[in-house]
Amino acid sequence: MTNLKILDLSSNQINTSLASLGLQNIKSLEELYTSDNGMSCSFTSLGLANMTNLKTLDLSSNQINTSPASLENLTNLKILNLSYNQITNAKGFANLTNLKILDLRSNHINTSVASLGLQNLKNLKGLYMSDNGMSGSLISQGICELKNLVILDLSFNSFDGYHLKCLRNLTKLKALDLSVNRLSGKYLSFVTDDLASLEYLSLSHNNLKDSSTDDMIQPASGNRLPTYQLKVIILQNCSLDFIPIFLSYHYNLRFIDFSDNKLVGNFPTWLLENNTKLQDLSLRNNSFSGILQVPKSKCNLHLLNIASNNFTGQVPENIGTILPSLSYMDMSKNLLQGKIPSSMGEMKRLSTLDLSSNNFSGELPDNFVNGCFSLTILRLSDNKFQGQIFPKHMNLTQLQWLYLDNNNFSGKIGNGLLNATSLFFLDISNNKVSGQIPQWIGKISSIVYLLMSNNLLEGTLPIELSNLERLSMLDISENRLSGSITRDFNLSVNHLYMQKNTLNGSIPNSLFENSDLITIDLRDNKFSGNIDPRWFNDHSALHFLLLSNNDLQGNIPNQLCQLRNLGLLDLSHNKLNGSIPSCFTNLTCWSMVGDNDCKPFVLVSYWGIANDELDFSYDLTVSSFSMEESLYESLDTEIFFEVEFTMKNRLELYKGYTFYNVAGLDLSDNELTGEIPSTIGELQGILALNLSYNSLSGSIPENFAHLKEIESLDLSHNKLSGQIPQQLTQLYNLEVFHVAHNNLSGSIPNQAQFGSFNESDFVDNPYLCGQLIKKSCTNVAILSPPAAMTDEDDDKSVIDRAAFGWSFVGSYVAAITVLIVILWIDSYWSGIWFNFIDVFIYLYFHWFSKYV
Numbered sequence: 001m002t003n004l005k006i007l008d009l010s011s012n013q014i015n016t017s018l019a020s021l022g023l024q025n026i027k028s029l030e031e032l033y034t035s036d037n038g039m040s041c042s043f044t045s046l047g048l049a050n051m052t053n054l055k056t057l058d059l060s061s062n063q064i065n066t067s068p069a070s071l072e073n074l075t076n077l078k079i080l081n082l083s084y085n086q087i088t089n090a091k092g093f094a095n096l097t098n099l100k101i102l103d104l105r106s107n108h109i110n111t112s113v114a115s116l117g118l119q120n121l122k123n124l125k126g127l128y129m130s131d132n133g134m135s136g137s138l139i140s141q142g143i144c145e146l147k148n149l150v151i152l153d154l155s156f157n158s159f160d161g162y163h164l165k166c167l168r169n170l171t172k173l174k175a176l177d178l179s180v181n182r183l184s185g186k187y188l189s190f191v192t193d194d195l196a197s198l199e200y201l202s203l204s205h206n207n208l209k210d211s212s213t214d215d216m217i218q219p220a221s222g223n224r225l226p227t228y229q230l231k232v233i234i235l236q237n238c239s240l241d242f243i244p245i246f247l248s249y250h251y252n253l254r255f256i257d258f259s260d261n262k263l264v265g266n267f268p269t270w271l272l273e274n275n276t277k278l279q280d281l282s283l284r285n286n287s288f289s290g291i292l293q294v295p296k297s298k299c300n301l302h303l304l305n306i307a308s309n310n311f312t313g314q315v316p317e318n319i320g321t322i323l324p325s326l327s328y329m330d331m332s333k334n335l336l337q338g339k340i341p342s343s344m345g346e347m348k349r350l351s352t353l354d355l356s357s358n359n360f361s362g363e364l365p366d367n368f369v370n371g372c373f374s375l376t377i378l379r380l381s382d383n384k385f386q387g388q389i390f391p392k393h394m395n396l397t398q399l400q401w402l403y404l405d406n407n408n409f410s411g412k413i414g415n416g417l418l419n420a421t422s423l424f425f426l427d428i429s430n431n432k433v434s435g436q437i438p439q440w441i442g443k444i445s446s447i448v449y450l451l452m453s454n455n456l457l458e459g460t461l462p463i464e465l466s467n468l469e470r471l472s473m474l475d476i477s478e479n480r481l482s483g484s485i486t487r488d489f490n491l492s493v494n495h496l497y498m499q500k501n502t503l504n505g506s507i508p509n510s511l512f513e514n515s516d517l518i519t520i521d522l523r524d525n526k527f528s529g530n531i532d533p534r535w536f537n538d539h540s541a542l543h544f545l546l547l548s549n550n551d552l553q554g555n556i557p558n559q560l561c562q563l564r565n566l567g568l569l570d571l572s573h574n575k576l577n578g579s580i581p582s583c584f585t586n587l588t589c590w591s592m593v594g595d596n597d598c599k600p601f602v603l604v605s606y607w608g609i610a611n612d613e614l615d616f617s618y619d620l621t622v623s624s625f626s627m628e629e630s631l632y633e634s635l636d637t638e639i640f641f642e643v644e645f646t647m648k649n650r651l652e653l654y655k656g657y658t659f660y661n662v663a664g665l666d667l668s669d670n671e672l673t674g675e676i677p678s679t680i681g682e683l684q685g686i687l688a689l690n691l692s693y694n695s696l697s698g699s700i701p702e703n704f705a706h707l708k709e710i711e712s713l714d715l716s717h718n719k720l721s722g723q724i725p726q727q728l729t730q731l732y733n734l735e736v737f738h739v740a741h742n743n744l745s746g747s748i749p750n751q752a753q754f755g756s757f758n759e760s761d762f763v764d765n766p767y768l769c770g771q772l773i774k775k776s777c778t779n780v781a782i783l784s785p786p787a788a789m790t791d792e793d794d795d796k797s798v799i800d801r802a803a804f805g806w807s808f809v810g811s812y813v814a815a816i817t818v819l820i821v822i823l824w825i826d827s828y829w830s831g832i833w834f835n836f837i838d839v840f841i842y843l844y845f846h847w848f849s850k851y852v
Contacts, residue, residue, distance in 0.1 A: 001026055008033040010058070017045040024050050031056040035081070042066040049073050060084050060103070068092050082107070083128065094120045101126040105153070110134055112142075119145045130177070131156040137164075144169045155179040155202070168195065175200035179234070183208065198228045204236035204257075236260050236282075243268055251275055259284040259305070266290040267311070272299050284308050284330065292336065294322045303328040307354065314338035320346035330354040332379070340364060345371025356381040356403065363387035369394040369416075379403040381427070389428060390416030400424040405451070407431055413438055420444070427451040429475065434458070437476070442467040453497065454478040461503075466490050473641070477501070477521065485511070492516070495641055499523040499546070509534050512542075519544040519643060523570065530554035531576075538562040543589070544643050548572040548666065555579075556667075561586040568645050572668040572690065579674035580667065580691070589663050590683040647688045648712045648736045664688035668714065672696060676715075681706050688712040692738065695719055700739070705730045712736040716761075720744060724768075729754055737761055744768050747777045 004026050014037040018024070023032075024047035032054060039046075040063040048054070054074050061084040068082065069092030077096050083105040090109045093102070094117030102124060109116075110133040118124070119142035127149060135158035143152070144166035152173060159181045167176070174197050183206035229252040235244075237260040247253070253275040263286040272278055272295045280303040288306065291313035301323050311334040316322070320343030323329075327349045337359040344350070345367030351374050361384040373395045385407040391414035399420040405427045412435035417423070423444050434456040441450075442464030450468070453475045460483035465474070468491075475497040484505025492514050499521045506529035511520065518541055527550040536542075536559045545563070548570045555578035556571065567589040585591050644653055645664055663686050672694040680689070681703030689707070692714045699722030700715065707713070710731055716738040723746035724739065734753050741764040748754065748762060748770030759773050769777040 003028050005029060006031040009037065010035045012037055015039055015041075017041050018047050023047060027051060027053060029054055033058040034062075035059065036061040038063060040064065043068050043070045046070075052076060055079065057081070072096070090116050093117045097121060097123065099124055103128040104132065105129065106131045108133065112136065118142060121146065123148060125149060126151040128153045129157070130154060133157060135159060135182075146170070147172070149173050150197075151175045153177045154181070156181075158182050160184075171196050173198055177202045179204040179206070179236075181206055196228050199231040201230060201232065202234040203238060204234050205238070207239050208235065209239040209241065231255070233257075243271075247271070248274065253278050255280045257282040258286070261286050263288060267293050267306070269293050269295050272301065273297075276300070279303065281305070292316065292331075294319055297322070299323055300325050302326060302349075305330040306334070307331065308333040310334065311336055315341050317341045318343055320344045323347070324349075326350055327374070328352045331358070332356040334358055336360060338362070340368050342367040344368050347372055349374055351375060351398075352377040354379040355383065358383055360385060364390075366392070369396060371395070373397060375399055376422075377401040380407065382406045384408055386410065388412065388414050389433065390414040392416055394419055396420055398422060403427050404431070405429045409433055411435070413441075415440055417441075418443065421446065423447050425449040428455070429453040431455055436460075437462050437465070437481075439464045441465070444468070445470065447471060449473045451475045452479070456480060458482065461485055461489060463489060468492075473497075490514075494541075495519040497521045498525070499644075501525055503527065505529075507532070507535075507547075512536070512540070515539045515541060517542055519641065521546040521643065522550065523547065523644075524549040526551060528552065531557055531560070531571075533557040533559035536560050536562045538564065541565055543567045546570045546643065546645070548574070550574055552576060556581055558583050564588045566590070567663045568643060569664070570645060570666045571670070572646075572666045574670055576667070576670040576672060578672065580672060580677055580680070580696075582677035582679045584665070584677075585679045585682045587683075590665070590686045645688070646690065649714075662687060663709075664690075664712075666690040667694070669693040674698075676701055676720075678703055680704075684708050686710055690714040691718070693717040697721070699723070700725055700728075700744075702727050704728060707731060708733070710734055714738040716740040716742065718742055722746075724748060740764055748772050 005028055007023070007026070007029055010033045014034065018034065027050060029051050030053055032051070035058050043064065043066055048057070049070060052073060053076060055076055056079040057074065057077060058081040060081045063086055064082070065086035065088065067089040068087065072092050072095040075095055076098060078098055079101040080096065080099060081103040083103045085107055087104070087107040087109060090104060090107070090111070093099070097120060099121050100123055102118070102121070105128045109129070113129070113134070118127070124146050125148055127143070127146065128151070130153050134154070137160055147169055149170050150172055152170070152175070155177045156179070159178065160183065164183070167173070173195055176198065179202045183203060230250050231252055232255040233247070233253065234257045236257050240258065240261040240263060242263055242265065243258060248270070251274055253271070254277055256271060256278065259282045263283065265288060267288060267290070271281065276299070278299070278301060281301060282303070282305040284305045285308040287310060289310040289312065292306070292311045292315060294316050299322060302325055304323065304326060305328070307330045311331070313336065315331070315336060315338065319341055324346050326347050329350065329352070332354045333356070335358065336355070339362035340355070340360065342365040345365065348371065350372045353372070353375060354377070356379045360380070363386060369390065370393070375396050376398050378396070378399060378401065381403045385404070386409060388411035389404060389409050391411070394416040397419055400422050401424060402420070406429070408431065409428065410432040413428070413433060415438065418440060421444070423446055426447060426449065429451045430453070432455065433452070436459035437452070437457055439462045442462065445468065447468055448470050449472060451473070454477070457476065457479040458481060461481065463486060466489055471491060471493050473495040474491065474493050477497045478500040481501040481503055483503065485503065485508050487508045487510060489508060490510040490513060494516055495518055496511065497519070500523065502525065504526040507522065507527050509532060512535040520542065521544065523546050527547070530553060536557070540563055542563050543565050544567060546568065549572070552571070552574040554576065556576055558581050561581060561583035564587060566587050642653055644651055645662065646652070646666060647664060665683070665686060666688070668690045669692070674696065675698030676691065676696055678701040681701045684706055686707060687709055689710060689712070693716070696718040697720065700720060702725040704713070704725065705727035708731070711733050713734060713736065717740070720739070720742040721744065724744060726749050728734070729749050729752040732753065737754070737757055738761050740760065740762055744765040745767035746769070748768055750771055757772065762768055762773050769775040
């Protein structure tokens with residue numbers, strides 16, 4: 001291959017020297033690409049010294065951590081990419097005088113640029129040194145001597161603002177990125193002076209608060225207008241109080257981002273009027289206020305983000321006429337009100353619209369739901385919209401994400417949704433939607449997330465839901481659904497929420513047939529029957545099993561212990577009997593501390609129109625620079641799954657990070673008997689354990705001291721005896737401890753966290769003593785509790801009490817009956833009896849009249 005000029009070995013697994021491949025002998029090579037190979041060898045061992053004809057060398061995304069000094073022979077290099085390595089000492093560039101592009105991003109170069117010899121690279125046009133931890137002033141780095149620079153990226157370092165004006169020497173500079181540094185105050189006069197070619201400027205995430213009162217207000221050189229015209233300015237999160245007035249001298253802006261500042265005042269229509277080519281304007285998360293205004297003439301704006309401000313009043317009726325080219329509009333989290341203007345139907349290109357968290361009301365206009373046919377994301381959450389959901393024909397055929405939750409929509413679900421054949425996500429929860437779940441919803445085969453909770457839906461579950469093969473999440477909780485679930489009701493979901501309805505009958509096995517099921521919540525229904533062992537197998541991903549507040553009976557099957565991924569189990573408030581299984585130690589999430597292997601894979605989706613960063617693109621062969629003229633921000637469409645579980649006597653909602661990590665067991669309020677298995681003490685990863693309101697006997701296992709992560713332990717309302725183990729004082733995370741209404745004895749521990757518990761946590765244990773319940777264990781004789789009765793003895797005692805009660809009632813009734821019979825048959829005894837009554841009445845009245 002003596003004539004080979006271009007060789008691309010990128011994205012392989014070459015983690016050895018290139019010399020071992022014999023590449024050092026291919027002296028004809030002009031371009032060599034070996035990025036993303038995991039190479040950790042030195043530059044010397046790469047064998048590149050003899051490749052003197054190389055013009056382009058790409059060693060990016062490896063693990064090289066040595067000095068590139070051995071590359072000094074490659075004097076013909078024009079493009080050198082060493083980004084995303086672990087280089088600390090980057091000396092050896094002084095001889096590479098033909099370099100035009102040098103990329104050293106994301107290394108560990110924290111020395112000065114001057115020590116690298118870059119000041120000799122007079123032909124350098126592109127220098128990328130972001131994310132290296134470099135500090136100091138730019139003038140001391142020698143950067144300002146590189147007068148041919150076109151692109152300079154020094155972002156994500158620690159440069160200060162001193163001597164920043166030396167950048168005026170870079171008269172050919174088109175793009176400058178100093179974002180995420182330590183710039184502060186009044187060091188920005190270079191912006192308004194001699195950077196004759198500057199088109200792109202990013203100073204985001206610096207403290208430029210004082211700049212608005214200095215050089216940024218007007219051009220620095222008297223009334224002389226700037227010789228350059230910016231196309232892009234990004235001043236995100238710079239602590240700015242108002243928009244820099246020097247921008248009023250720029251008329252060619254394409255992209256403006258002033259988000260995450262402290263800007264006040266009205267909507268800056270002048271920015272759109274001055275810059276007729278403006279495409280993207282982001283003002284989110286500021287303090288703008290007043291009525292939202294739009295320019296008087298039509299604009300070519302593609303993106304408008306004014307979310308998280310204080311705009312009031314109605315959206316201008318002509319907004320669709322003035323901004324017909326919008327493809328992205330975010331007005332969420334303001335104080336806007338009124339109806340959606342019908343002119344929005346003229347926004348034929350609109351693909352993302354977010355009006356959530358405002359005070360909008362009224363019905364959705366026909367012009368809107370038929371005219372905006374390009375919409376893919378529509379978010380109207382947290383408003384006061386009303387009317388029926390798409391009762392008529394609508395033309396939103398491209399719709400993928402639809403958020404209508406937390407509004408006042410009512411009536412039945414309209415079949416207009418059938419036209420949304422690409423619908424991926426639908427949320428109509430927290431409304432007043434009534435009627436039955438329509439059968440035709442099973443025809444929207446693209447749907448993956450279906451959320452309909454907290455409405456007035458009624459009737460039975462339509463079997464057609466089983467047709468949704470892509471469905472990953474179904475939430476129909478908190479409705480009025482009733483009836484039983486048919487045996488062939490089979491879903492392929494990961495998360496199933498049916499709680500807080502009036503569903504009844506037995507729970508069908510088909511709900512558990514999907515091995516990818518992670519969450520099933522059937523709480524607060526009227527399900528009956530037994531827990532079927534066939535629900536469980538060791539291939540299941542089930543992590544949350546919530547069946548509380550039903551009418552389930554029978555034993556807890558040992559097969560449940562096959563659910564090795566189980567994190568939350570709530571079987572409380574049922575009629576389960578028998579003993580607690582001793583096999584719970586098989587459950588990985590409960591038995592291991594800090595073990596992440598048991599955490600379920602949770603699908604979290606991010607859909608957006610691109611990202612929030614501007615891409616530089618340039619032709620590496622001629623080093624020309626161009627900018628992407630249209631930039632789109634991402635809309636947060638992350639899906640947070642959630643579960644409810646009683647922890648520390650409170651019903652807590654767990655989502656986000658805690659959704660993956662919460663682990664608890666609640667078997668309270670059942671009819672469980674027998675002793676607490678000592679194996680439960682080995683569940684070191686569990687956070688909450690509730691066994692209260694059962695008939696458990698025996699003592700509290702001493703090895704409960706191994707529950708290192710536990711925060712809430714409730715054993716109250718049982719028949720437990722013996723002492724509270726002193727070892728429980730080692731549970732330093734324990735915040736709630738209830739053992740009231742048992743038969744415990746001995747002293748209550750008072751060390752560590754036990755000193756913070758309440759007297760009510762120990763009531764109705766007559767043989768307990770201790771400072772916490774104000775009963776001395778030394779000065780007061782404490783009676784020993786009776787020996788624990790066996791179940792047989794306990795049953796006999798119940799029979800004896802019942803026999804005694806019946807015999808007493810029988811004797812009493814027999815005596816009265818005999819007396820009545822005697823008085824009725826024998827007149828002699830009846831006369832004596834009535835004379836006795838007369839004497840008694842006379843004496844009573846005589847005594848009463850005397851003393852009263």
